[in-house]
Amino acid sequence: MSTLKNDGWREVQYPKQASRLLFYLLVCSIVLGTWILIKIREAIPSLVINLPIIYRSISFNWLMDILFLVLLGYFIYSFIKFYTRQKAKSKSVIANNLAYMIHSLKLFDETVVEVENDGENVKERIIERVIQIFFKEDNEKVYVRIARNGDRFTKEAILLGENLESALGLELDTFNKTINYAEYPFLKRKDERIHLASIIGNSSLSDEIRISGNISYELHKVPHSLIVGGTGSGKSFFILGKIVSYLSLTPRADLYIIDPKKADLSLLQFVAGFENKVATEPNQICRILREVIELMENRYKEYFSDVSAFGKTYRDFNLPVVIVIFDEFSAFMHSVDKKIAKEALDYVFQIVMKGRQAGVMIEILMQRPSADDLPTNIRAQMGFKAGLGAMDSIGYNMIFDTNNIEYKTVTEKGGGYIQIDGTHIAPVYFETPFIEKDFDFIAEIQKLMKP
Ligand SMILES: Nc1ncnc2c1ncn2[C@@H]1O[C@H](COP(=O)(O)OP(=O)(O)OP(=O)(O)O)[C@@H](O)[C@H]1O
Numbered sequence: 482m483s484t485l486k487n488d489g490w491r492e493v494q495y496p497k498q499a500s501r502l503l504f505y506l507l508v509c510s511i512v513l514g515t516w517i518l519i520k521i522r523e524a525i526p527s528l529v530i531n532l533p534i535i536y537r538s539i540s541f542n543w544l545m546d547i548l549f550l551v552l553l554g555y556f557i558y559s560f561i562k563f564y565t566r567q568k569a570k571s572k573s574v575i576a577n578n579l580a581y582m583i584h585s586l587k588l589f590d591e592t593v594v595e596v597e598n599d600g601e602n603v604k605e606r607i608i609e610r611v612i613q614i615f616f617k618e619d620n621e622k623v624y625v626r627i628a629r630n631g632d633r634f635t636k637e638a639i640l641l642g643e644n645l646e647s648a649l650g651l652e653l654d655t656f657n658k659t660i661n662y663a664e665y666p667f668l669k670r671k672d673e674r675i676h677l678a679s680i681i682g683n684s685s686l687s688d689e690i691r692i693s694g695n696i697s698y699e700l701h702k703v704p705h706s707l708i709v710g711g712t713g714s715g716k717s718f719f720i721l722g723k724i725v726s727y728l729s730l731t732p733r734a735d736l737y738i739i740d741p742k743k744a745d746l747s748l749l750q751f752v753a754g755f756e757n758k759v760a761t762e763p764n765q766i767c768r769i770l771r772e773v774i775e776l777m778e779n780r781y782k783e784y785f786s787d788v789s790a791f792g793k794t795y796r797d798f799n800l801p802v803v804i805v806i807f808d809e810f811s812a813f814m815h816s817v818d819k820k821i822a823k824e825a826l827d828y829v830f831q832i833v834m835k836g837r838q839a840g841v842m843i844e845i846l847m848q849r850p851s852a853d854d855l856p857t858n859i860r861a862q863m864g865f866k867a868g869l870g871a872m873d874s875i876g877y878n879m880i881f882d883t884n885n886i887e888y889k890t891v892t893e894k895g896g897g898y899i900q901i902d903g904t905h906i907a908p909v910y911f912e913t914p915f916i917e918k919d920f921d922f923i924a925e926i927q928k929l930m931k932p
Pocket residue numbers: 710711712713714715716717718719894895913914915916917
């Protein structure tokens with residue numbers, strides 16, 4: 482844990498050590514100031530002797546004494562005020578709250594020893610060991626790390642999420658543990674669910690896709706997505722919302738829809754602009770994937786085939802992103818014959834491996850995460866992963882490839898966990914953009930598809 486100290490981490494001091502220097506400074510200033518004031522006061526009687534007779538008649542000495550005492554009082558008051566302000570400034574609120582938590586939860590070991598004081602034996606408590614807590618903050622989060630040194634706090638370190646939340650008054654973003662420490666990042670601003678309606682029409686030249694108040698990502702950095710969720714978890718609402726976001730981009734995204742269960746998404750085939758871009762049958766599905774691969778290869782040939790393209794991406798040529806939305810991926814894999822499944826998987830693999838630079842992306846949706854249906858080499862390329870609805874930890878762990886996280890029970894429609902490469906170090910709870918009951922997806926998509 483010593484390296485933490487070199488990386489902006491501050492250790493919480495318990496018991497708190499008063500700032501002695503500041504205190505000595507206060508005492509010295511008061512003594513010195515009082516001495517100067519007394520000297521001034523002593524010099525005054527000899528001055529007044531020379532004053533006109535009228536002033537001497539109203540007991541000048543008595544007035545000077547009062548003035549002196551007021552001045553002295555004001556002087557001491559100002560110094561104490563200055564001292565308390567400096568003391569408060571030198572302590573962080575976070576450190577104070579964490580020290581208070583250590584105190585109230587008794588996260589320390591103490592022993593009582595007998596010591597001699599003025600010839601008498603008195604009992605004194607000595608703190609032998611204290612839980613080691615470090616913290617640091619940036620604009621968005623406060624990070625708390627609790628050392629796991631093999632002592633009795635090692636177990637406790639991973640159970641403090643709720644206590645930390647209430648001690649800091651902040652919402653826990655995620656939780657992560659390693660052999661050496663437990664890390665708790667807290668959001669300074671509570672994440673808020675956004676309304677889909679609020680992001681429509683906010684088109685800008687960026688390719689940022691907003692998911693919630695605190696979460697967004699840029700498509701060119703995170704091209705491929707995986708969304709997992711059981712029936713009724715909010716998967717369809719999430720993807721329809723994302724489609725609206727993709728179509729609001731400038732240039733507007735070029736979407737291909739694969740819906741083997743012929744559910745809601747397949748209805749997009751009736752929207753102008755989606756003709757031949759929606760597939761429901763296995764042979765159509767392979768045709769669409771083949772077409773997208775061809776489009777990707779053509780982009781490489783046209784834009785990225787000589788050195789002038791070095792370091793460039795599709796954005797430098799103002800090309801629209803091409804996104805394949807593949808719903809019910811595992812159901813498809815199980816329902817078709819092995820040859821077709823292998824062919825489709827091969828196309829998907831090519832897209833995830835080569836698509837980024839050319840702006841060709843894939844979004845895979847499935848009911849249950851399964852290592853067999855979605856091979857690791859494809860899953861590893863999915864920079865955006867979301868698991869919606871109530872799911873057991875085995876399910877979440879399969880999506881996020883980790884088993885160090887404690888997941889809250891998801892009860893909200895459209896709630897779940899998300900992890901975006903470059904944004905999150907571990908999955909965090911989130912809620913998909915809220916969609917009003919009367920929101921008409923088809924009408925909205927028709928509007929966005931108008932040339
Ligand atoms: N983002 C959201 N905003 C508002 N309501 C939502 C949202 N997500 C889900 N819901 C509510 O939950 C219901 C189920 O969501 P949805 O149809 O998206 O689930 P699903 O996972 O696609 O299920 P299925 O696979 O059975 O279609 C919706 O009908 C809606 O009432």
